[in-house]
Amino acid sequence: MKKKKVIWSQRAKDSLKVHHDYIKEESVSAAKRVKTEIIKASKELILYPEKYQADEYHPDNTGNIRRFFRWSYRIVYQVNEETIDILNVIHTSQEPNRE
Numbered sequence: 001m002k003k004k005k006v007i008w009s010q011r012a013k014d015s016l017k018v019h020h021d022y023i024k025e026e027s028v029s030a031a032k033r034v035k036t037e038i039i040k041a042s043k044e045l046i047l048y049p050e051k052y053q054a055d056e057y058h059p060d061n062t063g064n065i066r067r068f069f070r071w072s073y074r075i076v077y078q079v080n081e082e083t084i085d086i087l088n089v090i091h092t093s094q095e096p097n098r099e
Contacts, residue, residue, distance in 0.1 A: 003046045004079070008086045012075075015089040019073065038070050042077070042086050049079040 008016075016035060024031035045051070052068040054061050055076055064079045065087070076087045 002082075004049060004082060004084050006042055006045060006084045006086065008042070009088070012086040012088050019089060019091060034071060034073070038073060038075060038089060041068065041070055042075060042084075045077065045084045049077075049084050
């Protein structure tokens, strides 16, 4: 089986940068650690893309939009035939209310 390629959307890149820059105001080393760990975890998705649960905030999700957590961040990704697209990095305090 061919390994899928991990691709970061511009939205996800921008979100990660915003979170990194915010943390960096308090601690440069913590900001680097968070960013590094999120990127590392996203790369590990090629080994088992369906490892994490489907993202419950996508109502029409057929199971290909998934999410995982690192510290206070929810990383949303989509599993496609040839790629794993990182869609967004969201701080958990930004979670929408369930309706």
